[in-house]
Amino acid sequence: MVKTIGTAIAGLEDLGKLAPKLKELGLRHLQYGVAPGHYSVVGKALINAVEFFLKDQFTTQVHKTWDKVIGIVAQNMISTNYEEEDGPNLTPRKIKMIRESWAKVATLGDKAGIMLY
Numbered sequence: 001m002v003k004t005i006g007t008a009i010a011g012l013e014d015l016g017k018l019a020p021k022l023k024e025l026g027l028r029h030l031q032y033g034v035a036p037g038h039y040s041v042v043g044k045a046l047i048n049a050v051e052f053f054l055k056d057q058f059t060t061q062v063h064k065t066w067d068k069v070i071g072i073v074a075q076n077m078i079s080t081n082y083e084e085e086d087g088p089n090l091t092p093r094k095i096k097m098i099r100e101s102w103a104k105v106a107t108l109g110d111k112a113g114i115m116l117y
């Protein structure tokens with residue numbers, strides 16, 4: 001997590017470039033059981049850590065800007081990963097579920113085919 005925040009900080013000039021990676025990271029978090037509401041809790045804990053180290057240098061302005069960065073990272077991680085079906089398309093979570101379960105069936109090779117007939 002600290003490394004990812006570091007990457008975001010290194011790329012502050014163009015956070016949009018990180019969006020695809022953050023979306024993938026968010027999808028893995030969905031699989032870990034993380035819900036969208038958890039992001040603000042973890043975000044606050046991270047900001048508390050920054051405050052702890054900065055002490056009186058942690059001004060309102062610094063606080064507000066950190067809120068913004070964490071908000072953008074969290075927003076990208078949540079992105080469309082938690083959306084319900086939109087028209088005929090499956091959610092990323094369901095696509096992952098189908099691909100993973102099919103990969104298990106596919107390891108059976110022809111044996112899986114024989115079971116179908």
Ligand code: HEM
Binds near residue numbers: 001002004035070074
């Ligand atoms: C600021 C947003 C966050 C960032 C940048 C972040 C980053 C990371 C990274 C880089 C990993 C390593 C595994 C991977 O790449 O898939 C990870 C794992 C994990 N994170 Fe996060 N995370 C964030 C928010 C959260 C939140 C809100 C929760 C839930 C309370 C959470 C729970 C977990 C869990 C359970 C793992 C797996 C640990 C393991 O199996 O060893 N993370 N996180």
